Amino acid sequence: MDDRPSSQAFPDDAVAAEDFEPKSARRSRVSGINRALQVIDYLYETGSPAGAYAIAKAVKAPLSTVYVIIDDLVEKNMLARNPDGSIWLGARLYHYGLAYARSLDFMSVATQEMHDLCRTSGETVQVCGRDRDHMLVLAMAEGLSHFQVASRVGTRVPLNWTASGRLLVGHLPEGERIELFKRCARTSPTGRAEINARTLSDAAGKAFSERLSIQVAESDYSVACIASPICDRDGQCIATISIVLPEQKVLSDESHYTDHVRASAQRIEELMGWRTTDLLNR
Template identity: 80%
Template sequence: MVLDNKTSADTLSDTTSVEGEAKAKRSRVSGIDRALQVIDYLYETGAPAGAYAIAKAVKAPLSTVYVIIDDLVDKNMLARNADGTLWLGARLYHYGLAYARSLDFMSVATHEMHDLCREAGETVQVCGRDAEHMLVLAMADGPSHFQVASRVGTRVPLNWTASGRLLVGHMAEAERIDLFKRGARISPTGRATIDPAELARAAKVAFDERLSIQAGESDYSVACIASPIVDNRGDCVATISIVLPEQKAFADKAGYADRVKESAARIEKVMGWRNH
């Protein structure tokens, strides 16, 4: 096939552009890798070090390491001591604290989840929020043959679930309304409310009462009884809920409600978020 001059030029231009983008991407990855090498070196040695020692250890040009170090210091990822040596910065410490809190919380919540599952004899879930969706973080299956459609990793619109409303109950009213405007969807059963103002009001009431009950809104004949897990700032960071057949839920609604609220309170106490 014969190409005219314009086609050849366009093809060459496209090829050059793609190669340039690929090269830029490789460069960015290399920069990230170098930054991680610097941080890893300090972490593994457990002591501050100078730029020359770091460059020698990670086998990188000294000029490159200087640029990376300056950038990391500017972003508080590294701290420069009075003698010029470098050490891990405050930002990494804060990241570590956040990660540790997350691990501690899930450990405590999962332990309580299994206790509640044994006590109630029903499926129990721990759920969190992912933007306009509720996300199942952990789950303990009950001993019965009752099957729950949502599993760990399942994401559903907040307005479909009891947990979904609780997860935004601590927010300001305008935030709640805006969030439901963006994310409310018609549920498979058609029974879930989609009106943002109504959902915002219901979320606040449920949060204040530390209890939310949903039946048949996302799945036919399935009920969910949930309670918020609230941190020391007053934010609902997750929920713990009992998922069971609708008929059973209303046969002993008060009993299930008390159990799930007590479980949420125990998690808060263990985490140091509740003093009473």
Template identity: 55%
Template sequence: MPRTPRPAEPEHASQPSETTAAAPRTRTGAIDRAVQIFDALQEANHPVTAYEVARTLGAPLSTVYSIINDLVEKNLLARTLEGAIWFGSRLYGYGLTYASSLDYLTVANEEMHRLSAQVEETVQVCGLEEGMMVVLQMAEGPGHFRVTSRVGSRVPLNWTASGRLLVGHLPDAERVAFFQKHAKPSPTGRSETRPEVLAQIARDAFQSRLSIQIGESDASVACLAAPVLDKAGDCVFTISIVMPESKAEQGAERFAHALQDVAARIEARLGWQHRTPEAAP
């Protein structure tokens, strides 16, 4: 005869709540791992194998395989013909929706392409993300000079002209603490890493509405950047010109004026804070 299931004993009544309480930690762990996978792909900037992802993250291969399989099924990741992993079409759709909701990026994109055509150099729009400078948009110049950073690239703030401007509006103590936490040596060994010095450089650049970096993150590469300020006077993003170091050393004045003009025009179009007369180019 089939057995009649026994009712749960009183002392086991707490088990469902313990299981329920543990579930969010499991889900959160999986979400964190998925974000780490996305970050690893973005950092690599090309399709990689699941094994390479697991090695980069220092995570169990079986765990990474399982999460990747789930993400592939949902079109958040995709597999190449060779079996490598890359971003899926669903993420592209999310990105388009997100970008279309940000009016300031629409305006910045228009001005970025206009400036690139004017100066005939690569122009980037950059923002701040988790202590790093991230390239939000980019218009390549018509010449043969090419930069290694692409849309989505993340770089330590102390390596870049834009990075310093992005925290230039912060109070002194916050800027110092920020660089204490996030400053890193650059591949060229020429980037400043002392927090107090960086904090002062950032403040001076912000007040002059212009930041210049030559050869600190990439040899033979120079970058000029201007901040775009919101109504509160905070730097929301920057617009920058990337060019050969030799060209910047010959004279960057016209590039600086063009940058500051474009930054002021973006602020005016968005109805944000206008430049003060002292800061105007």
């Protein structure tokens, strides 16, 4: 049974808005693609399923238009409709992502090193990148201990919450870092993450120059993270590799983990040809 509201239930302004949609076939096609991307982007940005009304309101599109787009994308497996009627990203997008990831030499190299570091350290290891104002977990290898890490592949958190987040912007000019943190710094669940833009900028620059960033219980209680930047040939931090572990382990044997994570980041750079160190002399 179709549980969508009838056209009489649509707000008058939503129907009126449709009257002004582009008329030409070419412009309609472009508009349809843009609308579809807006729907997908909204779900990606929020990180959770949503109803058609919430999506339409967020992307400022007529509700009836959003229903048509959702139905089409669900049919093509680009979106999935949950039993409660909410909409989420579909399996087809996941398959596209896998194909894209396979084409990236960097992710192949970084993922291999991630698993090596996981075996060496015995702890959970993550490769993270930047998604605008957020840090994004790109890959993850879980350690052997029973220690549970809340963040998973696809998790996005504000840059100021994490060791990796600071490194990912550490190569930027100071003024740009300050403006970025003014815009994106947020209070963390523990209340311990720094939110002062200038302090964050200084910390990011220092961590980047030292190729090491450590955070303890800033985003999650009793959780620590030790990260090192992975820099391209232009010296820009394109990703990080990090060890996520209980905070007491960092306090008791910090250098053991910092040496390992720095070495892993350097190996990735060498294998990608971004660092000139002779591989045979490692």
